[in-house]
Amino acid sequence: MIPLLLILIPVVSAILTFFLKNGNAAKNWALIASTATLIVGLYALCPVCKLEFDATWLPLLGSRFSLSLDGLSKMLVLLTAISFPVVFASTYNNEYKQSNAFYGLMLLTQAGLMGVFLASDCLLFYFFWELALIPVYFLCSIWGGEKRIAVTFKFFVYTFVGSLLMLIGILYLYFQTPDHSFAIKSFYALKLSASQQNLAFWLFFIAFAIKMPIFPLHTWQPDAYEQSPTAVTMILSGVMVKMGIYAVIRWLIPIFPSATVKYADIIIIASVIGMIYASLIAIKQDDVKRLVAYSSIAHIGLMSAVLFSLKTIGWNGVMIQMFNHGINVIGLWIVADAIEQKLGTRKFSELGGLAQKAPVLAILLVVLAFANVALPLTNAFVGEFLMFNGLFQYNFWIAGVAGISIILGAVYTLNMVQKIFYGQTVPATQNALEIKGNVQFVLIILVLVIIGFGVYPQPMIDLTKHIHP
Amino acid sequence: MNAIILSALCGVVMMFSGILLKNKSAIKYVAIAALLVLIIGNLFQFYGIYTIDIDSKGLLSFDRTGLFFNTIIFVATLAYFILSGSDIERAGPDVAEYFALIFFVLCGVTILTSFNGLLMFFIGIEILSIPLYILTGSDKKNLKSNEASLKYFLMGSFSTGILLMGITLIYGATGSFGLQSTTIKSAVTGFSSAGILAPVGLVLLFISMCFKVSAAPFHFWAPDVYDGAPSVFTSFMATIVKAAGFFAFIKLFAAKSEDFGPGPAWKLILFVIIVATLFIGNITAVFQQSVKRMLAYSSIAQAGFMLFALYSTNDFTKDGILLYTAAYSFATIGIFSILTKMEDYSLDGFNGLSKSQPVLAFTNTVFFLSLSGIPLTAGFFAKYYMLASAIKGGGSLSLVIIAVLFAAVSVYYYFKVIQAMYFKEGVAATNTPITGNFKVALIVLAAIIVILGIYPTALLGFYYF
Known part of the structure; x- marks a missing residue:
């Protein structure tokens, strides 16, 4: 239940934030919601609680809504949970036009990030991977600096191409699994030949390398950081780049050991x-x-x-x-x-x-x-x-x-x-x-x-x- | 059988309603009521209740897929009537006839989902096409509309000719209009002097169908016709008619692909056509300044994705084409219903829409996100199924990667509209006041797209369970 709460609190509070009118109300509400997430995140550190969640999602495809927390996830969940209240508190004095939309999108980003760090089903992981991107696109394009539209679009296209290649990789692995499942355990159990690994490795790695970013795929990053509103830049550089590294540890290296x-x-x-x-x-x-x-x-x-x-x-x-x-x-x-x-x-x-x-x-x-x-x-x-x-x-x-x-x-x-x-x-x-x-x-x-x-x-x-x- | 009879009857009813009713919006409500009857009639048959049952001597056969496809098409038409009904009223003086023609098109669709031989297939295609020629030219005073209508008619007749030629050759080779694979197979594999007729016939059939679904290099009519026709009818043509064309195309060739495919030559032809369609549709759309024309090219690009269903036939294909039809039709109908309300069809005409009409801008964003295939929208699963079917088929990873790169290109031109609406300053003006009902309908449609994007089982569940 705890993993689900970590996603649910940001999502629900984001939707509520969109309906708030007064600027300060949205601010305070976002601060309260993110603090609540932080408390749950701290509670998740406890070593004895049951930290898994599993529900039917897409039976026809063999994908389940399953979340789990281990040490690596805990570390990043904690980072995500700390970052948002810190960001909201430190930029409390900044005024945004349509602040309800701003804070709503920020909370949606948090939900996406949490999902990425929690998902133990590859299609679900892909969903959250994209969910974390879309709100950021709007955040940067609406509230960013002068060159924001072109810069953010470059960022978006870069990461979107990466994501799509990853989607092909995911599908490719999916059809290799004997039970046609997206579960991380089935992916780990795959016995891929060397040539299969080499191909799928790059499909995944390009997506992660763009997100990190690794030279020579980094060109979107300095412009995007400069043009984004500072609150978003903090999330981008503080938490979002960790998505790439996390994904390499969680998915890439265990699935493709020999290609790695x-x-x-x-x-x-x-x-x-x-x-x-x-x-x-x-x-x-x-x-x-x-x-x-x-x-x-x-x-x-x-x-x-x-x-x-x-x-x-x-x-x-x-x-x-x-x-x-x-x-x-x-x-x-x-x-x-x-x-x-x-x-x-x-x-x-x-x-x-x-x-x-x-x-x-x-x-x-x-x-x-x-x-x-x-x-x-x-x-x-x-x-x-x-x-x-x-x-x-x-x-x-x-x-x-x-x-x-x-x-x-x-x-x-x-x-x-x-x-x-x-x-x-x-x-x-x-x-x-x-x-x-x-x-x-x-x-x-x-x-x-x-x-x-x-x-x-x-x-x-x-x-x-x-x-x- | 219910749907075929009822849709034809509804068409007749609509024609008479024009004589009896003088109030234009009353006609619209009659049309919506008639469509509801049609949906219910079709659902009856889907769940095994045959209210009208006529022996077609084996010319028609009804299966769940076809009936379910009918339902999707009818529901999409319902959304179209609700959202664009008032625009149809304003399209010209003969409102009742427009609705009647649309019902006749639906009749063609129902035949195309249930044909059991080339003869009925041909009749279905013709019933589908002829009302469209009239609808395209319905803006009689507008030269562009006239030109589009004439162009469409000439090109359409030409492709019908090719289609007929193909059917004739196949008939000559096999001695039957049937789709039974054994006869064609023996004709194809025999390769006697008579055997050459069947492959040539099939290729002609293939070309004419490529024309109907505007696959490159047979797409040249589409941008001009879509651009020239009154926007409200472009919406109908680019979505419902196109999806129906695809369904027929797949129904026809999925039965055949076992015979001469999936052989390497057949796959190669499709590979080239898919890549050409994606290339021309996407790259040309990038350079369009008019949103309407951009959507015309985008519909060619989307056709490229739908052709995946032909490339590899497996259990993903059927679900894929059903989802794609729903996702693509709903989104495009929504976009066109907003477009027809805009004063200026160019990209700049959308500048600042989020300020003047936040609901329109928001729902339009959802529709465009769905067309780009972003997760959480129906368009994602539509593309997902198409890619999955191709990967499952095996050996076509290069095609999938090309398609994905073009999907990224499509993001460029779809997002230009979103950028105009949200990030650019301007005063986007609408040509008519936006009613509350219209907004509610848009929100419902957007909600359906999001629900299908999170939980596609909501749609496919009806089909399977």
Whole structure:
């Protein structure tokens, strides 16, 4: 029942939100609903509850509405459950035209994401995969920046092509199953020949690679992040990119073990190229949003490379890092949004000396920046350490090249901190004010999570040990 | 048999209602009532109650699939009457006759779902086509409408000629109009001097059917005719008539494909036709500025997907064509009913519709999402079944991948309308005030599409249980 609630609460509250008239009512309602989901999500962490749900859905096709929660799902469900109230609270002061539609679509996105992380039936998984995309298309196209229509459409077409290829893959596997079922167990039990695996592997992988995104399929991402309203960008980079990685762990590698080994090198090399390339571009950026976007590509590239190195310790790192990256990147976006809302610009060249005016924001950002470069005592350190451990076991040279991106990460992140917060105040920051109320509160919570899991990461490591779909 | 007789009778009733009733909307209500009678009559037979039973000496045979298809077509027509009835009233002075002609088309449809030989098949096609020539030209003062009607008539007669030629050759080879596969099989496989007649006849039959369903390269008439005909009748032609044509096409060739197929040559021909249809339909639609013309090309593109049902015949095919008919017809009827209310048919004419008419914009979005095959709409399962049947057939993964890439192209032009409605500023104007009833009907139709998208068993359950 709990897995069903995790989807049902967002869906029902989304539908109700559409009918609310007053702007603030929609806001509050979305906040309440997402907090309720968070409470259920926290309850789902308990190790003894029954965490499966199964109902008839499409008997003619052999697809069932079945959901289940293991350690991997729990981690991402928790991330999704935390992200939405955080996003709603931190952007509480932003005003949207037709706010009821905005918050309704946001909650629908949450339902889609939850479904992706919970589904243990492949057709159901595909349904939620698409359900998470459609509301985002409307969110970005209606409330986004100037170039929003073209940019969002590019994003949509990219991911839609990927999804359709995946659908072919799903159907192809479906007809290979002896009992004609979409259940994950039937898919795992498949005995596919090498050539079948090689074909279907790419049908699935392209969809996941676009979503992550992995070089060279990443071109939709920086534009989409920049043009989306910040609340949506937080979800896109904090939670949505994890869909791709999750799907690789849950579906791709277990179903196509031999094809994975065969193509691992190509994918790892593409991922590492993407890391270095994105880091180098990030150094040249003058816009906070674009910088975080490219930094995000670099982080995801590392996760993907470690995934395909197929080392247990690396995988544990990836699972932890999925959660941590989500928290850290949402924190960075909140800071970026706070700066843009207060000062009207996101360009470093127009900012400087903000620390004198807003010391609390500066301290919080410095912690977030340290987490972004994975310094010890921040949550990201543990994950990154485990990931590099796995990558070194796989290949020394690849790990070495990937390591360069850590240095580059420190360069662009600290450069950003320095340019925005230190140095002389400039006209734009002359009259800047400290962050207050909700934004401060949310950021402090995130920073506490970062430090908390940095000092004591054991609960997360324990969670990654329970993977049994 | 119920549906054939009743639809013909309804047509006659409608003709007389024009003499007896002077009020135009009264005629519309008579038509809706007549259609309800037709639906009930058909359902009676579907559930095994034969109210009217005439011995057709084996020329007609009724099966559940055909009767169920009839039901879908009638329900789609009902949606069409309810949504576009007032537009039919405004289409011209002879309202009763338009309704009568539509009922005659339905009569043709019912024959096409139950023919048991080439003779009845031919009669069905003709009964279906001739009223359409008149409806296309019903806007007598409009030159484009006249041109479309003439073009349609000439091209249609030409393809009928080819059809007749094919039937003649098959008759010559087998000595019967029947569809019994053994006779044709012996004629095809024999390949004696008489044996060549049957394959040639079948190819001619195939070409003329490709023409009727506007599959490339026999599609050239479709955009002009769909564009030239009054929008309200384009809606009917592009959905109900087209779906019926497909059903007949599949009924005819599914029986035959066992004989000379699924041989490699047969598959190759279909492969080329499907890819050409998808290519021409989708790529040309991208460049259209008029939504009406875009829909004409989109209907060619959708035909490409429906042709999948011919490519591989298995248990998915039947469900697929039933779902596709419902999904495609409902969505397109909805879109056209909104389109005919618009002042400006160009893409820019839809700018800002979400502000001026939120209900219209929202339902239109659902319809377009369904046409693009997005999950949670009926269009997804329609495409799903078609792809599944092709993959199940085996060895045609390349065709499926090509089709999927074109489906992604179709998203481009369908979403242009959504973008215009929601993301662009403008004052989309309607040419008539939008009534509350119209909005309710649209919402019901959109709800049906979403329900079928979440739970397609709702439709197929009737068929199976």
